[in-house]
Structures are given as structure tokens and as C-alpha cells.
Amino acid sequence: MLDEKVNPDIAERRLLNQRLTRPEFRRPSDVIAWFGAMQAQEFEPAKWALALRMQDGTTNAVIQRAFDQGRILRTHAMRPTWHFVTSTDIRWLVELTAPHVHRAMASYRRRYGLDTATLTRGTSIIERALADRRYLTRRELGDKLRQSGLALDNVPLALLSIYAELEGVICSGPRRDKQFTYALMAERAPDATRLSRDEALATLSRRYFRSHGPATIRDFVWWSGLMTADARRGLEIIRARLEEVDGRTYWSVRTGDPGTTTRDDLVHLLPIYDEYLVSYRDREAVPHGPSIAPSGRKPVIFQHALVIAGQVAGTWRTAQESGGGLIHAHPMRTLTRHEQRAMPAAVERYARFRGAPLRLSSPSGPARPATGRRRSKR
Secondary structure: OOOOOOOHHHHHHHHHHOOOOOOOEOOHHHHHHHHOOEEOOOHHHHHHHHHHOEOOOOOHHHHHHHHHOOOEEEEEEOEEEEEEEEOOOHHHHHHHHHHHHHHHHHHHHHHOOOOHHHHHHHHHHHHHHHOOOOOEOHHHHHHHHHHOOOOOOHHHHHHHHHHHHHOOOEEEOOOEOOEOOEEEHHHHOOOOOOOOHHHHHHHHHHHHHHHHOOEOHHHHHHHHOOOHHHHHHHHHHHOOEEEEEOOEEEEEOOOOOOOOOOOOOOEEEEOOOOHHHHOOOOOOOOOOOOOOOHHHOOOHHHOEEEEEOOEEEEEEEEEEEOOEEEEEEEEOOOOOHHHHHHHHHHHHHHHHHHOOOEEEEEOOEEEEEEOOOOOOOO
16 A cells, blocks of 8 residues: 555656656766766666666666766765766866855864865875876875875875865776776866856756756755755746645756657666655655665665655665576565566666676565566567
């Protein structure tokens, strides 16, 4: 039975606007541009979040290549966490949201004795070390700092790196094997757009409400890190549409979509920190289910989520066994026969993304195979 607060209409519209039921994009940068930015705290799951919104058959390798080539970047913006942004949008987005993140990080910097002089000096050393397209890991940056007489590592080094990102000096470089590197933003995103503050407010507001709407002002403030007054200003500029649902005010914008065909996927295997779950403060319309998953595991929002008909219905995780890859699904309720029959298709799509066979193991039924290859049409 659905929770009495569930609003199926809002869930359906969000699935559509988030492009989970209309995965039409061909390039990872197009997905991110549609959203404005996408949380990428966990890098591998964040690539799956992109693929879910792209045309069927998109692989991990496609997204990794876009990242290594600098078409999509990863940096700290909006909230004090990693986000995917495009090389075109990174500068105006960081300039708009950095003041909030600086305020959020201030107490941590004081705790580790990082005053303005130290942060400025460290950023200058990093800037020189990365010049001429030299891509260095955080540890290698620490070595450069130490050679210049500034010994920082662990948390202080991470805090300095975030500061340099927020100052628009550095961003992500290509991966070196499994290690992340840093690059100069000016070299990695030479064509990045700059906008006036009102232009940036309008652009971010429009992108959020077209990709996440219907949503509340509290949702937008939480997601963007902006002050409430700024959020209201953004809504005013873009002339967003207001609607009252169950006593709460939601906003949305017209997207001008031509009405392309939607998918009828019932089940979605969403990764941890997916935009469908983490980008809303008011969760009454689309509840996340019980705050604690079965067996006392972490709250659903901090796990991969099994989403059915727009509602969180459980969690899922991957495992490796002697027979190959396995997906363990952990429903929070008994699944209907129709829902059980829809599960293998979701697993098969994830298998194609990974490029490896996967089997489904669920309390609701026996393991079912997913080949990692596209099913033939009959």
C-alpha cells in the first residue's frame, strides 16, 4: 500500500524531468548541462547516474572518456561536496556558489589553523605546480607544498584543495589509473562562460526547476546552497510556475519539450546520492521509505536505492561471487508479480553499463540472469 502522503503525479513528473523515463541524451555533458550540476561524491556510482539518463546502451567507458578528456569536470560547488559540471559552466557556477561553500568550510579551516595567508600562499604554490598542463594527484601536490616550505597533508591538504577549487584556480584532471588528478581550471576549461550574478541566478534556477520540478523553494535552497532571498530572486527572473499540492507550494518551468516517447520502466536501480533522492529537502510528495533499511543498515539515502513507480521500495548492492557478478536486492515490502517481472530488465541495463554479466538475487524470487548484452527485439 502506498504511503498516504505519496503524490504519484509529482513522482511521475519528476521521473520525466530528471530524464529517468526519457533518457534521451547522447553525451554525458548534455545530461549535466540539463541539470546544471550533479552530485558526484562517489565517482563510480555518479557515472551510473549519468548513464541512466542517456540513451540505452551507454557504457562506463563512454563516461570515463568524457571525464578524462575534460568535457565533464568534477569540483566542489554549491554544497561542500563534489559535483559534476560541464567545462562550459564551471566558472560561473563556482563564482555564484563559492561564497556559501567558503562560509560552510570556515570553521574547519580555523580548526586546522588554515588562515587566509596560508590558504593564499598554498594556492599560489599549487597553481605554479600545475602550470603547462601538468596533472598531479593530491599527494603529489602535498609534495610540492612541502618542497616550498608549507607542510600540509591529510585533512589540511584536502581543505586547501577545496579552497583552490572555490577560488576558480583548479578542478579535476584526467584519471591516472585509479587515481584522481588536479588541473588548472583555466587550462582545463579555457572556454568557460562567465555570467553576471543575475544571469547566473537565472540560469541555475531554470536548470534546477526544469530538471527537478515540481520542487519547493526549500528544495532549491538545499540543492544550490543559495540564500532563500537569492532563490526567490531566481524564481522571479525566470517567471516559474506556481502550484499548490497538498497544502505545499511547488514550482516548475516549461521545458519546451517536443513530446518525445517516454520509457515505461517500472523499476530503477538508482545509485547512492542520485539526484532523484538527494536534491529535495521536502520529501513528503516522494517519501524515501523507512529511515533505516532492513537489518539496521544505513538510511536509504546513503545506499543504492531500489525505486519502483517513483517511490523508494528498497535498496540494492553488488557483489562478486565465483559465478560472476551478482546484484542483491533488498525490498522493504513484498513486491507484486508485475514488479518482480520488471526487475531483470533494470539489472540487465546496469550489466550493459558495466559491460559484464550480472545475476539478480532477491528475497522476492530466485536469481535471474542478466547477460550484459542488449536483448533482441521480437
